Amino acid sequence: MTRPKSPRTRSKRRKTRGSRPWLGWAVKLGLVGLVVFAGFAVYLDAVVQEKFSGKRWTVPAKVYARPLELFVGEKLSKSDFLKELDALGYRRENSVSGPGAVSVNGNSINLYSRGFQFYESAEPSQKVNVRFSGDYVAGLSQVGGGKLSVARLEPLLIGGLYPAHQEDRVLVKLDQVPPTLIQTLVAVEDRDFFEHHGVSPKSIARAVWVNASSGALRQGGSTLTQQLVKNFYLTNERSLTRKATEAMMALLLELHYDKNEILEAYFNEVFLGQDGNRAIHGFGLASQYFFSQPIAELKLDQMALLVGMVKGPTYYNPRRHPERATVRRNLILDMLAEQGVVSVEEATAAKARPLGVTSKGSMANSSFPAFLDLVKRQLREDYKEADLTEEGLRIFTSFDPIMQIKAEESLTGTLKRLSGRKGVDQVEAGMVVTNPETGEVQALIGSRQPGYAGFNRALDAVRPIGSLVKPAVYLTALERPSEYTLTTMMEDKAFSVKGQDGQVWSPQNYDRKSHGRIYLYQGLVNSYNLSTAKLGLQVGVPNVLKTLQRLGMQREWPAYPSMLLGAGSLSPMEVADMYSTLANGGFNTPLRGIRSVLTAEGEPLKRYPYKIQQRFDPGAIYLLQNAMQRVMREGTGRSVYNQLPRSLNLAGKTGTSNDSRDSWFAGFGQDLLAVVWLGRDDNGPTPLTGATGALQVWTSFMAKADPLPLDMPQPDNVVQAWVDPKTGQGSDSSCPGAVQMPYIRGSEPVAGSACGIQAPVDSVMDWVRGWIE
Numbered sequence: 001m002t003r004p005k006s007p008r009t010r011s012k013r014r015k016t017r018g019s020r021p022w023l024g025w026a027v028k029l030g031l032v033g034l035v036v037f038a039g040f041a042v043y044l045d046a047v048v049q050e051k052f053s054g055k056r057w058t059v060p061a062k063v064y065a066r067p068l069e070l071f072v073g074e075k076l077s078k079s080d081f082l083k084e085l086d087a088l089g090y091r092r093e094n095s096v097s098g099p100g101a102v103s104v105n106g107n108s109i110n111l112y113s114r115g116f117q118f119y120e121s122a123e124p125s126q127k128v129n130v131r132f133s134g135d136y137v138a139g140l141s142q143v144g145g146g147k148l149s150v151a152r153l154e155p156l157l158i159g160g161l162y163p164a165h166q167e168d169r170v171l172v173k174l175d176q177v178p179p180t181l182i183q184t185l186v187a188v189e190d191r192d193f194f195e196h197h198g199v200s201p202k203s204i205a206r207a208v209w210v211n212a213s214s215g216a217l218r219q220g221g222s223t224l225t226q227q228l229v230k231n232f233y234l235t236n237e238r239s240l241t242r243k244a245t246e247a248m249m250a251l252l253l254e255l256h257y258d259k260n261e262i263l264e265a266y267f268n269e270v271f272l273g274q275d276g277n278r279a280i281h282g283f284g285l286a287s288q289y290f291f292s293q294p295i296a297e298l299k300l301d302q303m304a305l306l307v308g309m310v311k312g313p314t315y316y317n318p319r320r321h322p323e324r325a326t327v328r329r330n331l332i333l334d335m336l337a338e339q340g341v342v343s344v345e346e347a348t349a350a351k352a353r354p355l356g357v358t359s360k361g362s363m364a365n366s367s368f369p370a371f372l373d374l375v376k377r378q379l380r381e382d383y384k385e386a387d388l389t390e391e392g393l394r395i396f397t398s399f400d401p402i403m404q405i406k407a408e409e410s411l412t413g414t415l416k417r418l419s420g421r422k423g424v425d426q427v428e429a430g431m432v433v434t435n436p437e438t439g440e441v442q443a444l445i446g447s448r449q450p451g452y453a454g455f456n457r458a459l460d461a462v463r464p465i466g467s468l469v470k471p472a473v474y475l476t477a478l479e480r481p482s483e484y485t486l487t488t489m490m491e492d493k494a495f496s497v498k499g500q501d502g503q504v505w506s507p508q509n510y511d512r513k514s515h516g517r518i519y520l521y522q523g524l525v526n527s528y529n530l531s532t533a534k535l536g537l538q539v540g541v542p543n544v545l546k547t548l549q550r551l552g553m554q555r556e557w558p559a560y561p562s563m564l565l566g567a568g569s570l571s572p573m574e575v576a577d578m579y580s581t582l583a584n585g586g587f588n589t590p591l592r593g594i595r596s597v598l599t600a601e602g603e604p605l606k607r608y609p610y611k612i613q614q615r616f617d618p619g620a621i622y623l624l625q626n627a628m629q630r631v632m633r634e635g636t637g638r639s640v641y642n643q644l645p646r647s648l649n650l651a652g653k654t655g656t657s658n659d660s661r662d663s664w665f666a667g668f669g670q671d672l673l674a675v676v677w678l679g680r681d682d683n684g685p686t687p688l689t690g691a692t693g694a695l696q697v698w699t700s701f702m703a704k705a706d707p708l709p710l711d712m713p714q715p716d717n718v719v720q721a722w723v724d725p726k727t728g729q730g731s732d733s734s735c736p737g738a739v740q741m742p743y744i745r746g747s748e749p750v751a752g753s754a755c756g757i758q759a760p761v762d763s764v765m766d767w768v769r770g771w772i773e
Contacts (some may be wrong), residue, residue, distance in 0.1 A: 059392030089292030370446030392600030398440035430457030439589030586616030654690030663693030669707030
């Protein structure tokens with residue numbers, strides 16, 4: 001028989017069960033917590049994989065200058081060549097030891113080129129010897145090898161097209177990173193990187209010990225993986241929650257990806273500086289930004305500096321805080337010696353070197369803002385904004401950094417020289433430099449302060465062009481050889497015209513005088529308004545406007561007589577387009593700044609070949625060029641030969657708008673055309689005419705740029721005829737004072753009076769006076 005339980009026993013058991021209700025709740029809460037934790041872990045795992053396995057970065061398009069091509073006979077001075085090498089970050093050495101090195105011995109230069117992937121092919125890295133004679137390349141060969149027909153240097157990276165967050169980076173593969181740089185980063189930031197699984201208790205403990213014993217914050221406990229997670233996924237918030245999330249994501253990252261993938265991502269993601277609004281990310285870009293060198297060419301001291309900056313890019317900025325950066329670099333070098341990464345001797349030698357950073361960041365997005373503006377506008381005709389700012393396109397352009405520097409020096413130097421004139425300090429500027437044979441824009445200035453972005457006057461300052469319009473008037477006439485030649489007599493005297501609106505137009509010459517009977521070409525040479533306007537009315541204002549459109553003008557101007565003297569407005573870029581047709585023998589080639597586009601992987605995407613169309617009879621252009629050359633020798637542009645040799649054959653035209661509000665000059669040689677505009681943004685008057693302002697900038701530039709002399713072949717329909725300078729009648733080469741003039745075949749004067757027979761003086765005195773001058 002079972003003995004019944006006593007009331008006391010039952011009471012005791014009930015008491016035991018009832019005294020532990022928290023245990024059940026704890027188990028339940030624990031289970032809930034595990035579920036929540038597991039859910040959070042699953043969420044974080046998805047976040048980690050989605051971003052890391054997909055497109056990790058939006059990479060801006062990179063814009064490159066033209067590559068410098070070397071060949072025997074090329075017009076290139078040794079000093080300009082060395083300037084370009086300096087801009088590309090080539091290192092001066094006694095002997096070239098590797099890519100990016102150059103040695104100079106008199107007029108002989110050895111360099112080890114870096115090689116580059118161009119649109120059509122890859123240029124190999126090679127040792128090249130370049131020999132100079134005067135301002136020309138006299139010899140080109142491989143060092144220790146045979147002669148070379150041509151060699152190309154890598155193009156200068158001049159800027160980028162950045163996304164809204166303004167991050168910039170040059171992506172590198174891990175096998176492109178010098179092994180010593182990898183060792184340095186791991187030794188300084190996470191020496192147990194290849195042993196831990198994302199979080200390192202050992203590193204945390206070591207950091208606590210080092211910081212406590214040194215009395216300073218010398219080491220951090222975060223692994224490289226944790227640092228990458230913080231930069232790649234999280235914010236800089238300082239909290240236990242953020243730190244725990246970081247640790248969990250680091251474990252998950254290492255669960256899915258190997259160490260090399262994580263290390264490569266770190267090298268491309270780490271923040272290493274700020275360039276204005278642009279954030280410098282990754283060692284690839286930092287190497288270019290601080291040293292103007294690709295990452296593969298970094299020396300030990302440079303590697304130590306960049307790794308040292310990881311701790312505080314702003315605090316250790318070597319340009320702003322060189323002493324602080326030097327101390328940090330040397331500390332890193334000592335750490336490398338202590339850990340056996342390098343020898344003590346190597347560390348000591350590296351510590352003795354200067355920081356070696358460039359004076360300003362290479363590839364700065366504000367270095368050449370006017371030209372980059374042109375590139376953006378032309379690219380947007382073919383690409384979406386996201387393509388340009390996120391896909392890492394590589395844009396190859398016609399930009400010539402040497403020409404740009406010379407243009408900037410000419411502008412700033414001339415404005416400084418003219419600064420004594422009242423009001424010059426308020427004058428702004430725009431300048432366009434092109435190759436008229438190809439239509440390629442080589443340099444562009446949008447402000448008197450060329451390095452600052454803002455209103456681009458080269459493209460957007462639409463101002464009255466004054467006398468720059470006059471060549472179109474004379475070209476319209478010269479296309480009618482049965483009516484007009486360069487020696488057709490014209491009347492330069494006052495007249496008035498009543499317009500359809502009833503208003504009377506009464507043009508005046510700049511000197512307020514009339515010049516009587518002159519030859520047609522003298523009206524252009526001396527920029528006479530009266531004879532030019534009368535000629536324009538004779539050939540018809542609508543016909544002159546059609547000539548302007550054939551030259552390249554795309555604006556619709558009203559057919560008012562005032563348009564004949566430059567009342568219409570254009571930008572410097574539009575003027576350059578027109579004058580390029582004049583310079584190129586009547587062939588129109590639309591101006592362009594882009595040559596080709598590659599994808600981020602180096603695959604060809606699009607080419608921009610130049611287009612050419614014959615718009616004018618070469619004979620008429622030849623005659624006009626002859627008159628424009630006389631502008632430079634006898635007329636309003638003759639001051640150029642105070643600085644340039646008279647053997648340099650150039651053509652051009654001055655332009656001045658009413659009250660000297662705009663000072664213009666457009667002129668060209670065989671391979672170079674430049675247009676300069678000076679004026680005030682508020683359209684106020686200036687103390688400058690075309691000859692005293694813009695022409696001075698142009699002359700200074702041409703003296704530096706050294707163009708080829710204008711040498712247009714004489715067209716088949718042009719003949720040279722001897723004329724008497726006093727009568728304009730046909731003459732003979734044996735007659736005293738006889739001169740040759742070009743004519744369209746059939747329009748040349750017939751043989752006139754015998755030598756020595758004079759025409760009335762009053763009909764030719766102006767022509768004679770101009771010829772003597």
